[in-house]
Amino acid sequence: MSLTNKAGMPAILYEALCSLEANNEHLHNQGWSVTEILEPTRIAVLKKKYAPKLEIDAIDQMASALGTAVHILLEQGHKGKEDLGIFVEKKVNLEINGVILSGKIDYYNQNDELIVDYKYQNVQSWVNIQDKLDYLTWQLNLYKYLLHKNNYPVKHLQVLFIFKDFREYEAGKFKSYPETLWKLINIESKPEEEIEYFVTTRLAELEYYRQLPEKDLPLCSYKDKWQKPDSYDVCKNGKSIHSFLNEEYAYTFMQRNNLDSSYEIVKTVNKPKRCERYCPVKDICSQYLKECQNG
Numbered sequence: 054m055s056l057t058n059k060a061g062m063p064a065i066l067y068e069a070l071c072s073l074e075a076n077n078e079h080l081h082n083q084g085w086s087v088t089e090i091l092e093p094t095r096i097a098v099l100k101k102k103y104a105p106k107l108e109i110d111a112i113d114q115m116a117s118a119l120g121t122a123v124h125i126l127l128e129q130g131h132k133g134k135e136d137l138g139i140f141v142e143k144k145v146n147l148e149i150n151g152v153i154l155s156g157k158i159d160y161y162n163q164n165d166e167l168i169v170d171y172k173y174q175n176v177q178s179w180v181n182i183q184d185k186l187d188y189l190t191w192q193l194n195l196y197k198y199l200l201h202k203n204n205y206p207v208k209h210l211q212v213l214f215i216f217k218d219f220r221e222y223e224a225g226k227f228k229s230y231p232e233t234l235w236k237l238i239n240i241e242s243k244p245e246e247e248i249e250y251f252v253t254t255r256l257a258e259l260e261y262y263r264q265l266p267e268k269d270l271p272l273c274s275y276k277d278k279w280q281k282p283d284s285y286d287v288c289k290n291g292k293s294i295h296s297f298l299n300e301e302y303a304y305t306f307m308q309r310n311n312l313d314s315s316y317e318i319v320k321t322v323n324k325p326k327r328c329e330r331y332c333p334v335k336d337i338c339s340q341y342l343k344e345c346q347n348g
Contacts, residue, residue, distance in 0.1 A: 055108050056109060056114065070115070073121060084152055088192075089101070090252075091191055091192060093271075094270065095273050098263050099334035101259075103334065107337075124142075124171055127141075127159070140163070142157055156195060159171045168209070170192065170196070170212050170213070174217065176230065182238075189240060190240055190241055193212065197242065212237070213235060219234045267337065281323040283320060284321045286303070287318060288316065288319045289316050290315075
């Protein structure tokens with residue numbers, strides 16, 4: 054993947070981001086990383102097949118780069134403590150039915166049998182934590198599985214959130230707002246047989262689709278695209294009184310309630326946030342291109 058500089062950022066910043074991307078090229082190996090197998094199939098396979106040809110503008114990598122900077126800061130505080138049983142940015146690999154699964158673990162304490170993953174994110178990610186728990190649970194459990202298979206014991210899984218936009222004066226005003234700049238949460242540990250079934254099934258699925266042309270890949274769902282389904286609102290004077298996911302339901306509602314012509318049905322088309330801002334393969338994705346053509 055190559056970085057463009059369409060935004061015209063200063064060379065000193067652009068070159069630093071290029072260097073960071075070069076260090077991430079290990080993700081484009083012949084196997085799969087934990088991060089990759091948790092992505093939607095269409096995105097994961099297209100990234101793997103077309104990695105050298107992909108382009109992304111450097112400005113879109115800034116958020117990721119700032120997260121990497123925080124990781125480096127946390128890494129420096131524990132670096133060189135392997136003899137004490139503490140490992141940072143630990144890389145682990147495992148061959149499963151001829152396919153390599155790899156992972157890079159932010160923090161592992163062998164004495165406490167503990168994995169900690171760092172997340173440098175917006176406060177909104179904490180507010181919507183329930184939407185992310187399934188992903189976090191599988192990510193941490195896959196790391197646990199890799200360590201177990203490499204003879205490192207794991208009993209405890211945690212995620213450390215650090216909020217980039219935390220405002221102290223907001224803390225306490227809203228129930229869902231974090232009280233501090235950071236939050237540490239425990240993650241459920243899954244049985245090894247469940248993890249093993251998921252890993253073997255998922256790798257086999259990805260390897261199968263890797264051999265197929267782009268048009269035959271599974272389509273991304275609304276959830277995959279970070280897109281709310283289109284809605285049909287029954288409105289009066291521009292204000293919605295009821296919302297439906299189907300135009301027919303909205304029309305039936307109007308009929309049953311004998312609503313006059315002062316009411317109207319307004320369709321709201323929600324944009325796919327991931328596709329528009331965060332997907333590096335959108336320009337070669339027929340699903341995205343078709344949906345753009347259809348408005």
